[in-house]
Amino acid sequence: MSESRITGLLLEGxxxxxxxxxxxxLRAHPAFSxxxxxxxxxxxxxxxxxxxxxxxxKSLLPGTP
Numbered sequence: 001m002s003e004s005r006i007t008g009l010l011l012e013g014x015x016x017x018x019x020x021x022x023x024x025x026l027r028a029h030p031a032f033s034x035x036x037x038x039x040x041x042x043x044x045x046x047x048x049x050x051x052x053x054x055x056x057x058k059s060l061l062p063g064t065p
Contacts, residue, residue: 007039010047 009026011019023041026032 007037009036009039009041011041 011023013019
């Protein structure tokens with residue numbers, strides 16, 4: 001059985017923390033393409049997005065396991 005891998009990059013952070021500037025700087029670096037190989041940057045819409053924050057808020061409610 002062959003192993004399947006996806007090379008990718010996820011940048012997490014609150015609004016205004018500099019994610020966009022960080023990504024722009026990474027993409028401008030000459031080694032970025034080689035490091036990513038055939039990988040890609042996953043956008044928030046493709047990941048959990050706000051799900052983790054929502055889950056954390058629900059777990060803080062009284063009576064929630």
